[in-house]
Amino acid sequence: MDPRVREHAEIIVDHSTGIKAGDDVVIQMPPEAEDLAVALHELCGDRGANPVYLSHSERADRAFQRASEGFELPEHRLALYEETDVFVISRGGANVTEKSDVDPETTANYNRALEPVKNERLSKTWCLTQYPTSGHAQLAGMSTEAYENFVWDAVTLDWDKQRDRQANLEEILNEGEEVRIRSGEETDLTMSIAGNTALNDYGEANLPGGEVFTAPVRESLEGTVHFDMPLYRYGREIEDVRLRFEEGKVVSHSAGRNEDLLESILDTDEGSRYVGELGIGMNRAIDRFTYNMLFDEKMGDTVHMAVGSAYPDTVGDENERNESAEHVDMIVDMSEDSTIDVDGETIQRDGTFVFEDGF
Template identity: 75%
Template sequence: MDPRIREHARTVADHSTGIESGDCVVISAPAAAEDLVVALHEECAERGAHPVSINSDSRATRAFLRNHDGDFETPEHLLAMYEEMDVYVAVRGDVNATETSDVDPERNAAYRRAMKPVLQERLSKTWCLTQYPTSGNAQLAGMSTEGYEDFVWDAVSLDWEKQREHQEQMVEILDDADEVRIKSGEETDVTMSLAGNETLNDFGEANLPGGEVFTAPVRDEVDGEVHFDMPLYRQGREIEDVRVRFEDGRVESYSAGRNEDVLDGIFETDEGARYLGELGIGMNRAIDRFTYNMLFDEKMGDTVHMAVGSAYPDTVGEENERNESAEHVDMIVDMSEDSVIEVDGEVVQRDGTFVFEDGFDEA
C-alpha cells in the first residue's frame, strides 16, 4: 500500500473527524477506494472505534434509478444506521465519472427528495467528505493517474493549522459584514446580505481537502446576475456557461450553454433549490488547476462559489430563516481578472488577491 494512503487515513481520523474510542463509524466508498477503506479500518482499530463500510457504487445507483417504477420512499433502514452512528466518512472515487449521465434529471430530483431525511441526519453528525485518486477522476482532470495521485495527496496533506490562520483573516472580515457585492467582468454583479449569519473556516475537517471560508446569504436578500463561468459535473453530465438572475433571493431566470435540462431538474427539485444556501470563497493556493471535481475546484484561490439549495445550519443565525432543500449544488465564478469582492462598500479582494495579501495594492 502506498504510504500516502495511510497518511490520508490518519488525517481523516485525527484532524478531520477526531475518531475516539467507542465511536460508531460509517465509511461509504466505492470499490476503487478499497485501500483507503482498509487504512481507515486500521485507524479505527487503533482508536477502539467500530467501523462499518458500505459500497457507494455508481453503476448500482444508475441501475436502481433507471429501473425503479413509481414513487421513491425514504430508506428507513439506511436512516436507522445513520441515526446510530457517530462519525460518517464519505470517500469519492470514480471509475467512470459519467456513469449516471443517462438517468433522467426529474427522476434523480425525485430520488433526492426521498433521500432528504437521510442527508439531514448524516449532516447532523461528525462527517468528512474526501477523495481517493482513481483513474476515472484523473481522466476527467486531463491528468495521468500518477500525476493525479500526487495532486490529491499533496492537497490533503497541507499544514492545516497554517491554512486555518490564513483563512481566519477573511472570516473576521465577513463575520462583521452586513452586505457583500461580487462583480466579475460584465455579466456578474450580485449583492447579498449576510447580516446575522456566521462565517465558517474550512481547513480540512468536513471537507478534505479544505481551503475555503463560507457562510449563508440571508434567504430573501440576494439580488443581481451571476455568470458561473467555470463548468461543473452533475449527475455524470457537464453543465457549462450557467447564467442566473436573482430577485429577492429567488432564482427568477437562468440558462446554460450545455445540459440545461440537468439545471432544470435541480431547480425543480423543491422551492428551496431556487434560493442560495451558501457563499464560499476559495483560498487554497495549493489547488492550482481545474479538475472537474467540485471538492477541489471550489477551494481554488481566485474563485468564489455559490450553492443553490440547503444552507448549513451552523452558518445561519438564530434570527434568520435557514434555506432548506434536498439539493446543494455549488457553481463557481472565476475571480482572477476584472473582478472584485466588496464588503460593506470596501474592496477586500481584487483580481483574486485579498486585502491582507502582498500585491493587493498593485492588483
C-alpha cells in the same frame, strides 16, 4: 499500499473527524478506494472505534434509479445514520459519467426521498474526501500518477497554517453585513449575510479544505451572476450557467450546455431556487481546474455559490435556513476584472485579498 494512503487516513481520523474510543463510524467508499477503507479500519481499531463499511457503487445506484417507478424514504438507512457518530465518505469511482443517462427528474425525485437521510448525516461529524482513480484523472486531463500527486498534495497540506491564513477572511465576513460580487461584464450580485456565521474550512468536513463559507440571508440576493467555470453533476457537464435573482430567488436561468439538467435542479423543490452557500476559495495548492467540485471550489481566486440547502451552522438563530434536497455548487473565476466588497469596502481585487501583499 502507497504510504500516502495511510497518511490520508491519519488526517481523516485525527484532524478531520477526531475519531475516538467508542465512536460508531460509517465508512462509505467505492470499491476503487478499498485501500483507504482498509487503512481507516486499522486506525479505528487503534482508536477503539467501531466501523461499518458501506461499499458504494455508482453502477448499482444507476440501476436502482432507472428501474424504480418511485422512491420512498429508506427507513433502515435512516436508522443506521441516527445511530452513527462519524461518517467518512470518499469519492473515486471508475466512471465519473456512470449516471449520465438517468433522467434528471428521476434524480430529483430520488434526492427528495433521501433528504431526511442527508439531513441526519449533516447533523453528525462527517468528512467527504477523494481517492485518486484513473477515471477522475481522465476527467481532469491528467495521468493517473500526476493525479495521485495532485490529490495527495492537496490533502496533506499544513492545515494549521491554512487555518490561520483563512481566519483573516473569516473575521471580515463575521463582522460584515452586505457582500457585493462583481466579475467581468455579467456578474454583479449583492446579498446580505447579516446575522449569519462564516466558517473556516481547513480540512475537516471537506478534505481537502481551503475556503471560508457562509449562508446569505435567504431572500436578500439581487442581481446577476455568470458562473464561467463548468461543473459535473450526475455524470453530465453543465457549462456557462447564468442566473438572475430577485428577492433571493432565481427568476431566470440559462446554460450553454445541459440546460435541462440545470432546470431540473432548480425545480427540485422550493428551496432549490435560493442560494444556501456563499464560499470563497483560498487554497492555492489547488492550482488547476479538475471538474471535481470538492477541489475546484477551494481554488484561490474563485467564488462559489450553491443553490439549495444551507449548512445549519452557518445560519443565525434569527434567520431562516434554506432547505432543499439539492446543494449544487457553481464557480466564478475572480482572477481578473473582479472585486469582492463587504459593507462597501473592497476586500479582494482580482483574486488578491486586502490582507495579502500586492493588494
